[in-house]
Each structure stands twice: as C-alpha cells, then as structure tokens.
Amino acid sequence: MSAPGYGQAFAIWRAGAGQDWTDYTCHAFVEGLGDGSLPQASYLHYLRQDYVFLIHFARAWALAAAKAETYDEMAAASATVHALVHVEMPLHVLTCAAHGIERSVLEATPEAAGNLAYTRYVLEAGYSGDLLDLLAALAPCVLGYGEIGLRLQHTDGPYAPWCATYGGADYQTLCHDVGALLDGALERRLGAGWHSLPRAQSLQSRFTTATRLEIGFWEMAQHPDRT
Amino acid sequence: MSAPGYGQAFAIWRAGAGQDWTDYTCHAFVEGLGDGSLPQASYLHYLRQDYVFLIHFARAWALAAAKAETYDEMAAASATVHALVHVEMPLHVLTCAAHGIERSVLEATPEAAGNLAYTRYVLEAGYSGDLLDLLAALAPCVLGYGEIGLRLQHTDGPYAPWCATYGGADYQTLCHDVGALLDGALERRLGAGWHSLPRAQSLQSRFTTATRLEIGFWEMAQHPDRT
Amino acid sequence: MSAPGYGQAFAIWRAGAGQDWTDYTCHAFVEGLGDGSLPQASYLHYLRQDYVFLIHFARAWALAAAKAETYDEMAAASATVHALVHVEMPLHVLTCAAHGIERSVLEATPEAAGNLAYTRYVLEAGYSGDLLDLLAALAPCVLGYGEIGLRLQHTDGPYAPWCATYGGADYQTLCHDVGALLDGALERRLGAGWHSLPRAQSLQSRFTTATRLEIGFWEMAQHPDRT
Amino acid sequence: MSAPGYGQAFAIWRAGAGQDWTDYTCHAFVEGLGDGSLPQASYLHYLRQDYVFLIHFARAWALAAAKAETYDEMAAASATVHALVHVEMPLHVLTCAAHGIERSVLEATPEAAGNLAYTRYVLEAGYSGDLLDLLAALAPCVLGYGEIGLRLQHTDGPYAPWCATYGGADYQTLCHDVGALLDGALERRLGAGWHSLPRAQSLQSRFTTATRLEIGFWEMAQHPDRT
Numbered sequence: 001m002s003a004p005g006y007g008q009a010f011a012i013w014r015a016g017a018g019q020d021w022t023d024y025t026c027h028a029f030v031e032g033l034g035d036g037s038l039p040q041a042s043y044l045h046y047l048r049q050d051y052v053f054l055i056h057f058a059r060a061w062a063l064a065a066a067k068a069e070t071y072d073e074m075a076a077a078s079a080t081v082h083a084l085v086h087v088e089m090p091l092h093v094l095t096c097a098a099h100g101i102e103r104s105v106l107e108a109t110p111e112a113a114g115n116l117a118y119t120r121y122v123l124e125a126g127y128s129g130d131l132l133d134l135l136a137a138l139a140p141c142v143l144g145y146g147e148i149g150l151r152l153q154h155t156d157g158p159y160a161p162w163c164a165t166y167g168g169a170d171y172q173t174l175c176h177d178v179g180a181l182l183d184g185a186l187e188r189r190l191g192a193g194w195h196s197l198p199r200a201q202s203l204q205s206r207f208t209t210a211t212r213l214e215i216g217f218w219e220m221a222q223h224p225d226r227t
Numbered sequence: 228m229s230a231p232g233y234g235q236a237f238a239i240w241r242a243g244a245g246q247d248w249t250d251y252t253c254h255a256f257v258e259g260l261g262d263g264s265l266p267q268a269s270y271l272h273y274l275r276q277d278y279v280f281l282i283h284f285a286r287a288w289a290l291a292a293a294k295a296e297t298y299d300e301m302a303a304a305s306a307t308v309h310a311l312v313h314v315e316m317p318l319h320v321l322t323c324a325a326h327g328i329e330r331s332v333l334e335a336t337p338e339a340a341g342n343l344a345y346t347r348y349v350l351e352a353g354y355s356g357d358l359l360d361l362l363a364a365l366a367p368c369v370l371g372y373g374e375i376g377l378r379l380q381h382t383d384g385p386y387a388p389w390c391a392t393y394g395g396a397d398y399q400t401l402c403h404d405v406g407a408l409l410d411g412a413l414e415r416r417l418g419a420g421w422h423s424l425p426r427a428q429s430l431q432s433r434f435t436t437a438t439r440l441e442i443g444f445w446e447m448a449q450h451p452d453r454t
Numbered sequence: 455m456s457a458p459g460y461g462q463a464f465a466i467w468r469a470g471a472g473q474d475w476t477d478y479t480c481h482a483f484v485e486g487l488g489d490g491s492l493p494q495a496s497y498l499h500y501l502r503q504d505y506v507f508l509i510h511f512a513r514a515w516a517l518a519a520a521k522a523e524t525y526d527e528m529a530a531a532s533a534t535v536h537a538l539v540h541v542e543m544p545l546h547v548l549t550c551a552a553h554g555i556e557r558s559v560l561e562a563t564p565e566a567a568g569n570l571a572y573t574r575y576v577l578e579a580g581y582s583g584d585l586l587d588l589l590a591a592l593a594p595c596v597l598g599y600g601e602i603g604l605r606l607q608h609t610d611g612p613y614a615p616w617c618a619t620y621g622g623a624d625y626q627t628l629c630h631d632v633g634a635l636l637d638g639a640l641e642r643r644l645g646a647g648w649h650s651l652p653r654a655q656s657l658q659s660r661f662t663t664a665t666r667l668e669i670g671f672w673e674m675a676q677h678p679d680r681t
Numbered sequence: 682m683s684a685p686g687y688g689q690a691f692a693i694w695r696a697g698a699g700q701d702w703t704d705y706t707c708h709a710f711v712e713g714l715g716d717g718s719l720p721q722a723s724y725l726h727y728l729r730q731d732y733v734f735l736i737h738f739a740r741a742w743a744l745a746a747a748k749a750e751t752y753d754e755m756a757a758a759s760a761t762v763h764a765l766v767h768v769e770m771p772l773h774v775l776t777c778a779a780h781g782i783e784r785s786v787l788e789a790t791p792e793a794a795g796n797l798a799y800t801r802y803v804l805e806a807g808y809s810g811d812l813l814d815l816l817a818a819l820a821p822c823v824l825g826y827g828e829i830g831l832r833l834q835h836t837d838g839p840y841a842p843w844c845a846t847y848g849g850a851d852y853q854t855l856c857h858d859v860g861a862l863l864d865g866a867l868e869r870r871l872g873a874g875w876h877s878l879p880r881a882q883s884l885q886s887r888f889t890t891a892t893r894l895e896i897g898f899w900e901m902a903q904h905p906d907r908t
Contacts (some may be wrong), residue, residue, distance in 0.1 A: 062292035117571035344798035354808035516746035
C-alpha cells in the first residue's frame with residue numbers, strides 16, 4: 001500500500017521503518033480484524049489492554065502540550081488530549097460494556113509487559129528529548145491506525161465497526177492534522193531541509209523503535225495467555 | 228475575608244501563607260481593579276503579560292495531566308487545559324483586540340522578568356516533583372483569582388467585567404473543582420492525615436513561594452515602566 | 455534466603471514483591487552464573503546488553519540527583535552516577551575487551567526489547583513521579599545484585615569474578631548506602647509511618663514492576679537468539 | 682574584551698547577547714570584586730545566595746547527564762556535577778565558614794527572588810526542551826564566570842582569591858571543556874551549519890534570557906536589603 005497523505009515527515013519515516021512498518025500495519029492481529037478471523041478472546045484482551053494504553057497515550061499527548069513552543073502547537077496537542085480523555089475513553093468504556101466488560105474490571109486490568117514497554121518508551125522519549133522526539137515516537141500509533149483503517153474500512157464481519165472508526169472521516173482528519181503538526185514543528189525548528197540533518201537519524205530511530213513496540217503490542221494482544 | 232470554600236488543602240495553605248496571602252489578594256493592583264483607579268496603561272500592560280502567562284500556565288496544567296495517576300485526575304487537568312487553550316485564550320485575544328492590542332502585537336510581547344519567574348517556578352516544581360508539588364504551586368493563581376473575584380464581583384467601573392468574570396458562577400465552579408482535585412489527590416496519596424506529615428511542609432512552601440511570585444507579578448503589572 | 459540488611463524500605467518492598475523477588479534473584483541465568491553452567495554465548499550477550507543498560511541506568515541516577523531535595527540526597531545520587539560513569543562503565547569496557555568484544559562493537563549493540571522496557575520504565579517513573587518513585591524503581595537492580603552477590607560470592611567457575619564483584623565489600627557498602635538513602639528519603643518526606651500511607655502501595659507497585667522487568671532482562675540475556 | 686576561546690557556539694551566542702553580555706560580565710558587582718570596592722555585606726550576601734544557587738545549578742547539570750545521548754556527553758556532564766557537589770560546594774562551605782557563616786546558617790538561607798528566577802528558568806528549559814536548550818541556558822554562568830575571571834585574575838584586594846579561582850587554570854580548563862561539549866552536542870544533532878537553522882534563534886534566546894537573569898542575580902547580590 002502506498003503511504004496515505006499524512007505529510008512529508010510521515011512519508012519519510014514510514015519508508016525509513018521499512019519492513020517493520022509492514023510487520024506492524026499488516027500484523028496477523030490486524031488481518032484478523034479485517035477478515036473477522038480474530039478470536040473474540042484476543043479482541044477482548046486487546047480492548048482491556050487498550051484502555052490502559054489510552055491512559056498513558058493521553059498522558060503523552062498532554063506532555064506534548066506542555067512541551068509546545070507556540071500557541072498552535074499547544075492547541076493541536078491539547079485538542080488531541082481532550083478528544084482522547086473526554087471522547088475516546090468514554091466511548092471505549094461503552095464499547096467494553098457492550099462486550100460484557102464492566103468499568104471496574106476494565107480499570108483493574110493488569111498492564112501487560114508489551115503494553116508497558118511501548119507507552120513508557122514514548123513518554124521517556126518526550127521527557128528526555130524535546131517535542132520532536134515525542135512526536136516521532138507518537139506518530140506510528142496515530143498514523144499507523146489511520147493507514148490500517150483506510151485499508152480495512154470497507155470490510156464486513158464482527159470487527160467492521162473498529163475498521164470503520166479508524167477509516168472514517170473523523171479519524172482521517174485527525175491523521176492529517178497530526179501530520180501537519182509534525183511537518184510544521186520540524187520546519188519551525190530545523191528548517192525545510194531537516195531530513196538531511198544528523199537529527200533526522202535520531203528521529204527516524206524514535207519512529208522505528210516505536211513501530212517495533214507496536215508490533216510487540218499486537219503480539220501481546222493476540223496471545224492473551226502469554227502475558 | 229474568610230477563606231472561600233474551596234476545600235481543606237486550600238484553607239490550610241492559605242492560612243499557612245499568612246500575610247503573603249493578603250499581600251497578594253489585596254495588592255494595590257487588585258484594589259485598583261476593584262475601585263477603578265488602576266491606570267489604563269497598567270491594565271493594558273497586564274493584559275499583554277497575561278497572554279504570555281496563560282501560555283505557560285496552560286503548559287503547566289498539561290503537565291499536570293501528564294503526571295496524573297487516575298482517569299479522574301487526568302480528566303480534571305485536561306478539562307482545565309482545554310478551557311484555558313480553547314476558551315480563555317481566544318477570549319483574551321478578543322479582549323485585547325477590544326482594547327486596541329492586535330494579535331500580532333500580543334504574540335510579540337516580551338516576557339517580563341516577574342512573569343517568567345513565576346511560570347518557570349511552577350513548571351519546574353511540577354517537573355522535579357510529583358503532581359502534588361505541581362498542584363500546590365498552581366493553586367495560588369487559580370484559587371486566589373477566585374477569592375479576589377468573590378470579593379470584587381459587584382463593583383462598578385472600567386474593570387467591572389474583569390471582576391465579574393472571576394466572581395462569576397463559571398469561574399467559582401472551576402475553583403471548587405480544583406479544590407476538590409487538590410483534596411482528592413492529597414488523600415489518595417498521603418491519606419486523610421496528610422497535613423501532619425513532613426511532606427506538608429514542602430507543599431506549604433510551594434504554595435507560599437508561588438503566592439510571593441504572584442505578588443511579584445502584580446508589582447510587574449502595576450509598573451509597566453520598570454520591567 | 456533472608457533479606458540482606460539494606461534497611462527497612464528494602465525489607466518491606468522485597469517481602470511485598472513475593473515470588474517475583476525469588477524469580478528474579480534465583481533466575482536460571484543467575485544460577486548459571488553461580489554454578490558456571492551458563493553458556494558463554496549468553497554471558498557475552500548479557501555483557502553487551504548490560505553496556506546499553508548501564509548508560510540508561512546512569513541517566514536514571516543522574517535524574518535522581520536532579521530531583522534531590524537536600525545536599526545529602528544529591529551527594530549520594532551524584533556519587534553513584536560518578537561511580538557508574540567513571541568507574542563501572544570503563545571497567546565494563548575492559549571486561550568486554552578481555553572477552554573479545556571491542557569497544558566499537560559494544561557501542562553498536564542494538565538494544566534488546568527486554569532491556570529497553572526496563573530502563574524506560576525506571577526513567578519514566580522518575581520523570582512522572584518524584585524522587586521516591588524513582589528510587590523505588592531503581593532499588594531492585596542495585597539491591598537485588600547485592601543479594602545475588604552475597605549468595606554467590608564464594609562460588610568457583612568461569613563467572614566467579616562476576617559473583618565476587620557484587621558480593622564484595624565495595625558493592626555491599628554501596629547497597630547499604632543506597633538502602634540508607636531510601637529510608638532517609640522516605641522518612642524525610644512521609645515520616646516514620648510511611649509504610650501505612652496509601653503512597654506505600656504505589657511505591658510497592660513501582661518496586662514490584664521493576665522486579666518483573668528484571669526477570670524479563672534475565673530472560674532476554676539467557677536467550678540471545680530470541681531478541 | 683574579545684571573546685575567550687571557549688568555542689564557536691559561545692562566540693556566536695555571546696555576540697548575539699550584545700549589550701546584555703557586557704551588562705552581565707561588567708556589572709558593578711563584578712567591578713567591585715575586581716577593584717575591591719564591593720562592600721563586605723554584599724559579598725557575604727552573595728556567598729549565602731550562591732550556596733543555594735549551587736544546589737540548583739548542580740541539579741541542572743545532573744539533568745544534563747540524564748538528557749545526554751552519548752557516553753561522552755554523559756561523562757562530561759557527570760564530571761561537572763561531581764566537581765560541583767563534591768569539590769566546589771564543600772569548598773564553598775569552608776569559604777563561608779572562614780567569613781563567619783556557619784553551615785547551619787548557610788543551609789537556612791532564604792532563597793532570594795533573583796536567585797530563584799534564574800535557576801528555575803535553567804531547569805525548566807532543560808526539562809521542557811532537550812540537552813541543547815539546557816546547555817544554552819547553562820552556558821552564560823559557566824563561561825561568563827570564566828571570562829570575568831580571565832579579566833580580573835591579576836587584581837589585588839580582598840576579593841583577589843575569588844578572581845584567581847575563576848581566572849585560574851582549573852576553571853579555564855573547565856570552560857574549554859564545556860565549550861567543546863556545546864560545540865560537539867550542536868554539531869552531533871544539527872550539523873556543522875546549525876547556526877543558520879531556525880533552532881539557532883531559540884537557542885540564542887535561551888542564552889540571552891539566562892544572561893539577563895545573571896544580571897538580575899548580580900543586582901540581587903549587590904543589594905542585600907532589597908530582597
């Protein structure tokens with residue numbers, strides 16, 4: 001699949017991640033969502049872990065707002081935090097309830113190792129580096145889900161709502177906004193030729209490592225018994 | 228004036244700040260807002276500096292969301308960030324425009340020393356400590372404005388809208404919510420007897436130091452020529 | 455084995471970690487160091503990963519110095535950073551060279567997932583929390599190696615020098631110092647009854663999670679082919 | 682005075698700070714140290730405040746070690762922390778004792794506003810940005826004292842030992858090392874042409890703001906009664 005039009009940085013980093021990007025966005029867990037073959041036990045396990053994930057993911061976007069250098073950067077990050085905390089997480093709770101997972105059970109989910117490894121990597125990248133390090137580590141999740149959604153949005157089966165959400169207009173708009181935030185933040189700090197600076201290599205490394213940790217997340221999600 | 232009912236922690240810390248609290252909430256700048264005697268040049272200077280202040284203040288609340296340990300803490304901090312970035316700051320821009328300060332001028336405001344000292348203290352308290360340190364440093368601003376607003380809400384004169392805003396129901400609700408966030412965060416971590424722990428002294432110190440830096444902010448605001 | 459005398463906090467947290475503590479300190483990798491049965495390939499893999507680990511571990515101790523609240527806390531953390539960076543890491547480079555691993559190879563070691571997961575958890579705990587969160591996450595490594603060293607210090611075989619290092623007087627003194635730093639930092643902030651506060655549960659959770667991540671580190675070290 | 686040979690970044694930033702640099706390095710407090718005319722009360726006040734300053738300055742260098750990306754960067758920052766905590770601060774305690782300021786008095790020094798403003802700015806720059814932001818904010822203090830020391834090293838009078846310390850070989854070597862750390866860190870991340878990137882402006886701003894806060898520190902030091 002060619003890269004969705006989420007901007008220049010995404011196109012460069014996605015290409016730089018090579019096979020890891022394919023292994024992430026075409027992981028067996030993802031294919032199982034697309035063709036409906038994913039066992040429900042795996043999906044329910046994923047839903048529970050994703051609740052824990054969303055908490056730390058929202059914290060990371062809040063850190064991005066704290067590390068912003070302009071009003072526009074802050075507003076973009078803040079809007080994402082708000083959407084995650086006040087829209088996506090309540091929806092997630094409802095979705096889980098519809099699958100028989102009560103809120104108290106959801107909140108008591110023990111965090112799986114593959115989940116913890118990913119979110120702490122992202123947060124630490126943000127704390128130790130600057131906004132660019134943080135955004136490069138956040139990008140694979142936001143934009144990878146967008147790419148997966150685009151590819152799977154018209155599938156049928158039990159997971160069609162999931163696919164439709166990420167392939168839908170609202171989420172795709174978010175992806176374009178985040179892509180624009182990335183490109184703007186890079187150019188504002190490093191200029192139009194940022195991709196030829198040494199810094200580009202460490203940002204690529206952030207993106208690629210986060211992509212590998214996404215693969216680990218799918219692995220964890222697919223095998224509820226292993227964690 | 229007796230303490231507004233913003234909760235237990237506020238009552239304790241406000242009392243602990245002693246004369247500093249009075250010097251902050253009854254500063255000549257504040258009295259000038261109340262009786263209309265504040266020179267317009269000081270008010271305009273304050274508006275411009277407050278724009279810069281709000282950016283860093285919103286960053287500090289975003290950091291609070293990043294440092295939250297429960298969904299409810301995160302939701303409370305995130306709602307505050309959202310209100311600041313997507314409601315209060317746009318309103319501030321409109322207010323400034325109504326006073327003849329264009330957005331480009333506003334954004335080019337050089338940060339005064341007394342402004343910088345305060346916001347960096349708050350942010351550093353948050354980064355170096357935990358959520359409690361950050362909230363103790365944020366509290367004097369949020370809740371002090373609430374107390375000032377309560378006292379001045381029915382005054383007339385050129386600054387009546389300012390006074391009505393902070394004395395109004397929306398802002399007072401925010402103060403009660405922040406007070407509840409403080410009390411909940413303290414009890415959740417340190418138990419109901421938190422105020423007799425050694426930690427209570429360092430939190431009091433955060434609150435008192437931030438209160439003194441608020442005094443410095445009013446001093447700066449009142450004397451546009453000195454900065 | 456009974457708990458080594460590294461202080462009160464360690465005794466409480468070690469007991470609280472239960473079977474996880476045993477699984478960490480008596481892991482097959484450790485037993486293989488003790489009886490000499492560990493394959494050399496595993497040991498060399500461990501040495502390379504440990505170099506990467508030490509870099510992030512030293513960064514975490516540097517963060518502890520940044521988050522210290524007294525001169526004594528800062529001096530203790532700073533002394534540990536200095537020992538790690540200017541003594542232990544150069545020694546590690548020499549040890550690796552003696553095993554045929556050149557410095558350039560060492561520095562090019564790709565960080566294994568189980569390594570990354572551990573160090574980023576510790577660093578993020580420190581950034582998001584305060585010094586206590588950071589120390590609770592650092593403790594299993596420092597003090598667990600001390601306990602392992604005490605148990606294995608008189609063994610023979612190819613890994614006797616490793617065992618002697620961690621069982622030796624210098625390292626044991628460090629463990630007592632770190633134990634005293636822990637107890638002092640806890641009492642200074644939370645008082646002598648800290649272990650009955652709600653905060654004690656989150657600190658225990660930090661310690662136990664870090665202990666589990668140590669088990670993951672040994673798993674990674676033992677199976678060079680799996681990473 | 683021409684710029685001391687502390688490297689390229691220093692030369693650029695020093696020139697960029699313009700009159701602020703002169704106002705800092707030739708402040709009346711500094712001239713008073715050089716010609717011996719500084720009242721002893723001011724000097725003693727400075728010594729006490731400098732103790733508080735050194736604590737936060739050492740914390741900032743520890744944060745630099747935590748944010749380092751290579752072993753060499755970490756070793757340079759760690760060596761500075763060690764020198765500050767285990768050499769300079771104990772010496773400072775001795776110097777103060779020789780002037781009749783006991784350790785308990787020294788440790789009880791209330792932090793002056795101009796002191797707090799400076800150190801928190803530096804620390805917050807480091808937490809919110811990356812290593813470059815932190816180093817740009819640290820540079821005026823380290824290298825400015827070096828330049829002052831060079832200029833005043835051969836003066837007589839009561840403050841000759843102070844001047845000789847900062848003009849002496851040990852401190853000048855430190856300045857060259859820090860200058861090399863700066864140049865290396867910049868080139869490693871941003872390439873040899875870093876000074877023409879947009880990022881160069883925000884780094885200059887960090888340096889200039891820190892320089893202004895140094896002026897505020899001297900002001901505070903010179904007027905013990907005003908704080």
